[in-house]
Amino acid sequence: MLLEQLINGITLGSIYAIVALGFTLVFGVLGIINMAHGEIFMFGAFIGVIITSTLGLPLWIAFLAAIIVTGILGYMLERVALRPLRGKQGVSHLAPLISTIGASILLENLSHHLFGAGNHPFRNAFAEISFQIGSITIYLVQILIFVISVILMIVLSYWLLKTKAGKALRATAENIETASILGVNTKRIIILTVVIASAMGGIAGILVGMAFNSVNPQMGLSMGLKGLAIIILGGMGNVRGAMAGGLILGLSETLIVAYGDSGYRDAVAFITIIVILLLRPQGLFGQKTTAAGR
Amino acid sequence: MLNITNIETFYGKIQALKGITLNVEQGKIVTLLGANGAGKTTTMKTIVGLLKPQNGKIEFLGENVTGLRPDQLLRKGIALVPEGRAILGSMTVIENLEMGAYHRKDNEIDKDVEKVMMHFPILKERKEQLGGTLSGGQQQMLAIARALLSRPKLLLLDEPSMGLAPLIVADIFKIIREIKDNGTTVLLVEQNARQALKIADYGYVMETGKIIIKGKASDLLKDPRVVEAYLGKK
Numbered sequence: 001m002l003l004e005q006l007i008n009g010i011t012l013g014s015i016y017a018i019v020a021l022g023f024t025l026v027f028g029v030l031g032i033i034n035m036a037h038g039e040i041f042m043f044g045a046f047i048g049v050i051i052t053s054t055l056g057l058p059l060w061i062a063f064l065a066a067i068i069v070t071g072i073l074g075y076m077l078e079r080v081a082l083r084p085l086r087g088k089q090g091v092s093h094l095a096p097l098i099s100t101i102g103a104s105i106l107l108e109n110l111s112h113h114l115f116g117a118g119n120h121p122f123r124n125a126f127a128e129i130s131f132q133i134g135s136i137t138i139y140l141v142q143i144l145i146f147v148i149s150v151i152l153m154i155v156l157s158y159w160l161l162k163t164k165a166g167k168a169l170r171a172t173a174e175n176i177e178t179a180s181i182l183g184v185n186t187k188r189i190i191i192l193t194v195v196i197a198s199a200m201g202g203i204a205g206i207l208v209g210m211a212f213n214s215v216n217p218q219m220g221l222s223m224g225l226k227g228l229a230i231i232i233l234g235g236m237g238n239v240r241g242a243m244a245g246g247l248i249l250g251l252s253e254t255l256i257v258a259y260g261d262s263g264y265r266d267a268v269a270f271i272t273i274i275v276i277l278l279l280r281p282q283g284l285f286g287q288k289t290t291a292a293g294r
Numbered sequence: 295m296l297n298i299t300n301i302e303t304f305y306g307k308i309q310a311l312k313g314i315t316l317n318v319e320q321g322k323i324v325t326l327l328g329a330n331g332a333g334k335t336t337t338m339k340t341i342v343g344l345l346k347p348q349n350g351k352i353e354f355l356g357e358n359v360t361g362l363r364p365d366q367l368l369r370k371g372i373a374l375v376p377e378g379r380a381i382l383g384s385m386t387v388i389e390n391l392e393m394g395a396y397h398r399k400d401n402e403i404d405k406d407v408e409k410v411m412m413h414f415p416i417l418k419e420r421k422e423q424l425g426g427t428l429s430g431g432q433q434q435m436l437a438i439a440r441a442l443l444s445r446p447k448l449l450l451l452d453e454p455s456m457g458l459a460p461l462i463v464a465d466i467f468k469i470i471r472e473i474k475d476n477g478t479t480v481l482l483v484e485q486n487a488r489q490a491l492k493i494a495d496y497g498y499v500m501e502t503g504k505i506i507i508k509g510k511a512s513d514l515l516k517d518p519r520v521v522e523a524y525l526g527k528k
Contacts, residue, residue, distance in 0.1 A: 089306055164396070171382050171393055178380040180364040181342055181373070183397035183444060187363075 004136050005258040006251070011142045011211060013250020014149030018204040019223055020230035020242035021156060022197035028173040028237030029193040035100040036077055038224020039107035040198045044070045044205025045122075045215040046115050053123040059206075066202035074198025077103055078191050104220065111217040119216045122209035145207045152203065153243055160239060169193060173237060222266075233273045235286025244284055248272065295320040295479055296341070296372075296448055301350035303333075303340045310336040312503040313350070318448065323470065323480045325490040325511070327524055328500035334483040335377050337500070338452045341481075342374040343367045354448070369397050371447030375454060377483075379437040383426025387417055390425045390436055394443030403443075410439045431462035438469060448479045455486050467493055487524035491515050499524070 019041055026034045044066040051062035081099040085091050129140040160166040171179040172189045180186045208223070209215045230249055234241025249272070256268040276284065296318040303311040311333050318324045328334050339345045341352060343364040352360045354370055362370075382390050391410060395403045411418035414435045420428060428436060434454055441449055451470065455463040463486065471493050474480055484490035491497060491511045499507040499520060507519060514520045 167385070167389060167393060168396060170385060174382050174384055175380060177344060177364075178376070178382060179393075181344065181368065181376065181380075182393045182440070183365045183368040184393075185363070185365045 001135075001258075004138075005254055007136070007138060007142060008258075009251035009254035010247065011145050011250070012254055013247035014146055014153075015204055015207045015211060015246075016226060016230055016250050017243045017246025018149055018152055018200055018207065019227040020234065020246045021153070021239065022201040022204070023227045024231045024234070024237055024239060024242040025169075025193050025197040025200075027231060028239075029169060029190060030082065030096070031237075032082070032096040033100070033228060034077070034194075034197070035097060035224065036081070036103040036107060037100075037197065037201050037227060038220035038222075039104040039111075040070050040073050040077070040220075041201035041205045041208075041223055042111060042215075042217060042220035043073060043107060044202025045209040045219065046111060046120070046205070047202065048206035048209045049115075049120045049122055049215050053121065059124055062206055063203060066206050067199045070202025070205070071195045071199040073107070074195045074201075075191060077198070078194040082190075082194070104224070108217050108220060115217065117217060119214045122213050122215055124210065141210050145211055148203070148207065152200065156200075157239065165189075165192070229270060229273050231283075233276055233283055235283030238283065238285040241283055241285035295355060296481070297351075297353040298337075298341065299351045299353075301337070301340055301347045301352065303336055303345050303347045305336075310503055311340065311347070314500075314503075314505055316498050316505060316508070318479060318481050319495075320479055321474070321477070322495040323474050323482060323493055325482045325484060325494035325497040326500060327484065327487045327490065327497055327514075327520070329523070330485075331502075332500040333503040334500055335452055336503075338374060338376075338450050338481075338483055341367075341450060342372055344374075365397065368444055368446075371445075372450065373441040373444045373446035373448070374450040375434075375437045375441045375452065377452040377456065379430075379433045381425040381428065381433045381436055383424060385425055386422055387425055387428070387436060388421040390440050391417070391421075391443055394440035397444065406443055406445075410443060414439050431458050431465070434458060434462075434466060435469075438466075438473075442473065442478070446478060448481065449473060450481045450483075452483045453485060454482070455484065455489070463489065487520070488515070 022037050023034065026032065047066040047069050048062045051057050051065050052059060081103045082096055085095045085099060126140050131138050160170060168179065168184045169189055169192070171182060172184055172186050176186050226249060230245035231242055233248065234245030252268060252272045253265050257265050260268070298314060298316050301311050301314045302309065314337055326334050326337065336345060340347050343362050343366070346361055351358060354372060359367060359370060382393065391407050395406065411421065416432055417436055417439060420432070425433065425436060438454065454466050454470070458466065467489050470480060470482065482490055482494065491514055494511040496510045497514050498505050507514065507517065509517065
């Protein structure tokens with residue numbers, strides 16, 4: 001029973017981690033909270049529903065389509081909601097926050113319009129396939145979610161640590177001026193960051209659709225808030241922090257539902273975060289100096 | 295090599311540069327002196343494209359480069375070691391060096407990184423350490439080494455001796471002379487006017503956004519206005 005719940009928790013947690021990674025990348029490079037990330041994630045989920053349930057096409061095409069569509073949404077977000085506000089004199093530092101909230105409302109209403117307000121089931125061929133190991137039931141979907149999340153995290157970590165573009169992104173995150181005098185086209189890195197973050201949100205959207213078998217236009221908001229809570233927990237802009245924070249939130253939510261009262265699910269998750277932040281205000285992996293985050 | 299004509303740069307409504315004209319000849323060390331707030335750093339930032347001039351023209355190797363971005367200017371051969379060194383503190387020493395060669399596509403980068411580390415043994419010793427953990431002098435060496443890895447034709451150094459112990463300052467000035475001997479032109483901004491003029495070929499003195507004196511380094515060392523304002527009495 002405990003093991004089963006741990007597996008559920010890790011599955012959920014790895015999805016949270018992917019959502020939070022999108023948040024943390026954008027925060028790390030641009031120093032802003034992208035409030036539209038949750039809605040881009042929701043669009044990814046809807047693309048998954050359309051491709052697999054409505055059109056009956058295989059899952060990998062759903063992933064591909066979600067990556068492309070959410071990547072394009074990310075690009076448009078950067079062009080329309082972020083870039084016009086950047087580097088202008090007299091623009092409040094809260095302006096990008098407000099403009100991304102605007103984008104999130106637009107996207108939510110758009111999805112109401114396009115897909116309807118109700119819940120959409122996420123059907124796929126192997127939703128019911130499960131294994132029995134002793135007394136534990138594991139669904140193939142869970143394994144798939146976990147494997148995809150882990151691969152995504154490994155690829156992202158490797159990309160950031162070892163590749164030239166990844167290093168340029170880290171340099172830009174640390175200091176945009178320094179990166180630019182070292183020859184980094186920071187405008188391009190910013191676009192790349194928002195596009196990658198959005199595409200990861202899109203992938204997470206499909207994973208959530210598969211995990212909960214339900215997709216609706218409101219799902220972006222709660223996921224967005226959780227992603228935000230996770231990066232505060234893990235340390236703003238910190239990649240490892242987003243992964244660890246996602247797993248912690250996923251596990252604590254699942255265990256509360258299993259052994260406590262499911263009504264407290266969200267509450268306990270956020271109480272955990274409050275307690276950790278009281279003990280470590282900079283987040284689990286965050287640095288003490290705020291200047292280093294930019 | 296670098297010709298700047300009547301550059302005017304603003305911070306909002308405040309005019310920081312009020313028509314700067316200067317040129318840097320190939321193969322020389324040129325120094326830019328002046329008190330705090332005279333506009334030296336603003337001039338440097340304008341040259342590398344971190345600030346856009348409102349008026350005026352910047353020519354590099356005969357080509358108009360006014361208004362280009364810093365990464366474009368680096369590709370043309372202008373590198374800046376900024377004031378405060380701007381080490382990437384969360385990246386290792388070796389990663390900092392690799393970032394210096396970011397725009398290069400040739401296959402001699404590893405060889406050059408190795409060469410630079412031979413030249414600055416302390417960087418080799420600490421190559422896996424995070425840049426932020428180095429001392430001030432080591433960070434300055436790293437910043438200069440990193441800029442050299444871009445293979446610049448013109449190297450801009452903004453206050454390289456700031457905050458360093460006298461012995462290390464002497465090292466830095468020795469390094470600057472070596473850079474020139476290796477064929478890289480240098481534009482040097484310094485508070486340490488005497489040392490700067492000793493290694494420079496010629497220099498400019500700035501005051502409140504304008505160039506007020508221009509001359510050969512040896513003449514500036516004797517110029518009473520320079521002596522009084524920047525060199526002090528011996």
